[in-house]
Amino acid sequence: MTLTFLKRRLTRILSRPPEIAYAVWRQSWLIILLTLIGAGASYGWLKKRPLVYEGHAQIIVDLWGSAPGDLSVTRAPTGRVDRRQMTSLMEAQAAILMSDTVFDLLLDQLVENGTPLPGLLEAPASGDSDVGKMAWIGDVADRVHERIEGILDLGSARLPPDLDDAELVLQRQKAVGALKSRSRVAQYPSGAVDLFVYGTTYEGIKDQLRFWIIAYRTRLDEMAGENLDSRLDPQETRYSEQRAGAEAALGDFLAKENEKGEVYETWVSEAQLEDINHQIVQRQFERQELRSESRSSPTRYSEVESLKRQRDELELELNAKRLAGFGEQSTAVVDLQRRMGVLEEQIRVRTESEDSDADSVATAAESARSAQLARVRSELAGLLAAKARLMARLEERRELEANLEEAEEKLARFLQMRKEIDEDVETEADMKVKTADKPSVSLEPFGYRPFLTMGIGAGVGLVLATLLALLIEVLRGTTRFQHDLSSDFGLKVYPVRWK
Amino acid sequence: MTKKRKKPGDTAGRSPKGPPPASRSAPDLLLPLVPRRAGRAVPGASRRDRAFLGRLAKAASDREFREGLRRLRDAVLRSYLAREGRGGRIVAMAGVRGGEGASTFALLLAMALGSSRHYRVAYIDGRLDAGRFEAFTGTFGLSKNSFHVEKDAEGVSGYYNESVPNVYFLRSGPLESLQFFSDKQLQGFLGALRDEFDFTILDVPPLLSESSHVFVLPSVDELYLVAASGKTKLIDIDECIGLAQETGVDISGVVLRQRRVPVWSRRLWRGYFG
Numbered sequence: 001m002t003l004t005f006l007k008r009r010l011t012r013i014l015s016r017p018p019e020i021a022y023a024v025w026r027q028s029w030l031i032i033l034l035t036l037i038g039a040g041a042s043y044g045w046l047k048k049r050p051l052v053y054e055g056h057a058q059i060i061v062d063l064w065g066s067a068p069g070d071l072s073v074t075r076a077p078t079g080r081v082d083r084r085q086m087t088s089l090m091e092a093q094a095a096i097l098m099s100d101t102v103f104d105l106l107l108d109q110l111v112e113n114g115t116p117l118p119g120l121l122e123a124p125a126s127g128d129s130d131v132g133k134m135a136w137i138g139d140v141a142d143r144v145h146e147r148i149e150g151i152l153d154l155g156s157a158r159l160p161p162d163l164d165d166a167e168l169v170l171q172r173q174k175a176v177g178a179l180k181s182r183s184r185v186a187q188y189p190s191g192a193v194d195l196f197v198y199g200t201t202y203e204g205i206k207d208q209l210r211f212w213i214i215a216y217r218t219r220l221d222e223m224a225g226e227n228l229d230s231r232l233d234p235q236e237t238r239y240s241e242q243r244a245g246a247e248a249a250l251g252d253f254l255a256k257e258n259e260k261g262e263v264y265e266t267w268v269s270e271a272q273l274e275d276i277n278h279q280i281v282q283r284q285f286e287r288q289e290l291r292s293e294s295r296s297s298p299t300r301y302s303e304v305e306s307l308k309r310q311r312d313e314l315e316l317e318l319n320a321k322r323l324a325g326f327g328e329q330s331t332a333v334v335d336l337q338r339r340m341g342v343l344e345e346q347i348r349v350r351t352e353s354e355d356s357d358a359d360s361v362a363t364a365a366e367s368a369r370s371a372q373l374a375r376v377r378s379e380l381a382g383l384l385a386a387k388a389r390l391m392a393r394l395e396e397r398r399e400l401e402a403n404l405e406e407a408e409e410k411l412a413r414f415l416q417m418r419k420e421i422d423e424d425v426e427t428e429a430d431m432k433v434k435t436a437d438k439p440s441v442s443l444e445p446f447g448y449r450p451f452l453t454m455g456i457g458a459g460v461g462l463v464l465a466t467l468l469a470l471l472i473e474v475l476r477g478t479t480r481f482q483h484d485l486s487s488d489f490g491l492k493v494y495p496v497r498w499k
Numbered sequence: 500m501t502k503k504r505k506k507p508g509d510t511a512g513r514s515p516k517g518p519p520p521a522s523r524s525a526p527d528l529l530l531p532l533v534p535r536r537a538g539r540a541v542p543g544a545s546r547r548d549r550a551f552l553g554r555l556a557k558a559a560s561d562r563e564f565r566e567g568l569r570r571l572r573d574a575v576l577r578s579y580l581a582r583e584g585r586g587g588r589i590v591a592m593a594g595v596r597g598g599e600g601a602s603t604f605a606l607l608l609a610m611a612l613g614s615s616r617h618y619r620v621a622y623i624d625g626r627l628d629a630g631r632f633e634a635f636t637g638t639f640g641l642s643k644n645s646f647h648v649e650k651d652a653e654g655v656s657g658y659y660n661e662s663v664p665n666v667y668f669l670r671s672g673p674l675e676s677l678q679f680f681s682d683k684q685l686q687g688f689l690g691a692l693r694d695e696f697d698f699t700i701l702d703v704p705p706l707l708s709e710s711s712h713v714f715v716l717p718s719v720d721e722l723y724l725v726a727a728s729g730k731t732k733l734i735d736i737d738e739c740i741g742l743a744q745e746t747g748v749d750i751s752g753v754v755l756r757q758r759r760v761p762v763w764s765r766r767l768w769r770g771y772f773g
Contacts, residue, residue, distance in 0.1 A: 016771075018771040022772070481771070494753070497563040
């Protein structure tokens with residue numbers, strides 16, 4: 001059978017309703033058989049499957065404004081809950097639902113042993129079977145529910161301390177497996193949480209409730225930690241980076257100073273500065289002496305001397321400025337230097353014009369004094385410049401040290417604040433809870449609908465059988481109707497029907 | 500090649516068992532010639548031949564089958580009337596792989612054509628099965644008549660039922676099908692049949708099972724293929740068309756033996772299912 005035949009046949013069958021009807025009719029027994037098999041198989045599967053019962057409880061959590069951080073829920077002006085915070089709301093509700101206080105009060109005290117409410121409970125009426133236990137629990141729950149709020153005081157329930165870590169991990173693993181297939185939670189904006197669990201026995205339902213609750217609590221704890229961390233971690237990182245930056249800047253400065261070969265320790269720098277100051281005083285004293293000696297000379301007191309006295313006064317003022325911390329480029333220093341230059345020029349001109357016949361001996365003595373005075377003056381200027389340079393470096397270093405100290409202080413303050421936030425989160429996890437619906441276990445098996453299941457199985461079998469019938473008809477390469485021959489081969493066909 | 504013809508009324512060589520009385524009922528398509536319980540009361544017939552005769556009787560009594568056979572007979576008659584020149588027509592009926600009912604249909608077609616006394620009809624079993632011919636003789640009450648055509652050593656003789664003297668069942672000597680049709684005298688034999696009979700119905704062995712058709716098909720005027728719905732594959736039909744074209748003859752039509760159709764087809768898509 002070639003592919004061309006198959007394609008042609010498939011097209012013809014699928015495009016003509018009579019062909020489809022004929023194919024179904026020809027394979028009618030196969031279709032009926034597969035339909036019955038489908039119905040029987042589905043019924044067998046239903047019978048083989050263990051009966052599953054449903055347990056249900058509803059809790060309403062009141063946490064308006066009382067939850068820490070992101071867990072707080074705000075109401076919109078319309079009275080509806082902000083959808084963006086819905087997850088936090090549900091998590092917080094689950095936190096209440098999963099608390100051992102609530103759980104023990106609502107569920108554990110309903111088991112057959114150790115009845116919490118003497119006089120309310122009676123012996124199981126339906127024997128020791130699981131169904132009997134569940135029926136008894138359902139009856140008990142009806143009576144307990146009427147008094148449960150007053151007796152158990154759920155309004156002041158508080159979250160219990162965490163479980164042991166090892167137990168928590170174990171319970172979490174079990175809970176995840178149970179959650180995947182056997183639990184369902186319906187959450188409503190009104191604050192109610194419907195919890196459904198499914199199991200074949202009452203103990204199974206109870207275990208699943210516990211597993212679900214523990215898993216949810218774990219998740220809530222993680223979420224609370226994640227929320228805080230997500231907000232606080234960037235701040236801590238920023239402060240840490242600031243401190244590291246300040247420390248690096250100071251380290252770079254000291255490294256550069258070290259490369260210059262200069263002493264950079266604070267005490268050495270201070271001693272160096274003191275030595276420079278002492279030398280400056282000495283040079284000033286020497287200069288004063290020389291000036292006094294020059295003034296006392298009778299041969300050289302003339303107009304030139306007057307100019308020199310003015311120049312010396314300016315120089316004293318200039319030195320005073322330098323000692324006061326003025327830099328060489330400052331306006332006052334530059335102005336004084338300019339004025340001194342002018343006086344020097346006048347002194348030079350006057351000296352050349354007058355007293356050409358001055359006493360050579362006195363002139364020589366004066367020249368010696370002047371040279372000595374110039375040397376002293378030069379040394380003094382060098383000392384002042386060195387002092388100014390040293391002062392600038394010390395100032396820069398003190399500034400870097402101050403920056404580092406400030407960054408460290410900020411980081412320490414932040415860490416303290418974070419510690420306080422964490423403590424607040426733990427202490428503020430108090431929420432109010434109240435029961436909305438009693439915990440109950442249905443007496444009717446969940447999802448046990450034989451006729452519906454058989455119908456679905458029969459439908460699936462019918463569809464599969466129909467598809468199989470069409471496939472068989474396509475793959476069957478035999479002649480069926482005169483159309484097959486007349487259209488495919490152009491032959492004249494004489495249909496004859498005989499038994 | 501000589502031929503002898505008995506005069507009407509010559510009953511020499513008649514089978515001890517006579518045919519069914521001609522006056523029992525009006526011979527519609529001559530099919531009442533086939534007894535209802537054909538095959539059961541034939542002494543010496545093989546099981547296979549008895550089964551064949553049983554199918555023959557069953558088909559002959561089927562109203563729907565007779566209607567289909569009538570349509571084919573009319574088509575053959577139309578082609579005969581529209582022929583060019585004179586002489587009879589040689590009509591070959593062949594199955595595809597065997598089991599389609601070609602022999603049954605060929606035999607009953609020959610009888611249907613012989614329902615008109617104006618036409619002389621000859622029927623040749625292409626397999627030349629002597630046992631089956633004996634069964635025919637016993638079933639239909641055949642007797643040898645004067646028709647004889649020399650071919651090979653013994654030639655071909657004609658047998659008939661006296662009540663239907665224009666339908667001849669031809670019988671040859673003890674030859675196999677391949678030997679008979681590969682003979683050099685085949686053309687002369689067929690020419691003699693054309694001269695003597697208006698229709699010669701040739702039951703050719705299945706095209707895809709035996710090869711003797713390659714000798715005879717070039718000389719036939721019409722070739723009808725017999726196919727069975729639900730059994731004959733389309734790819735075999737395609738192959739048969741190719742074989743016929745190789746031998747120089749076109750397939751005049753396909754007799755499609757239909758299986759039963761669903762009851763609902765009487766109301767739904769009636770034209771589609773026929």
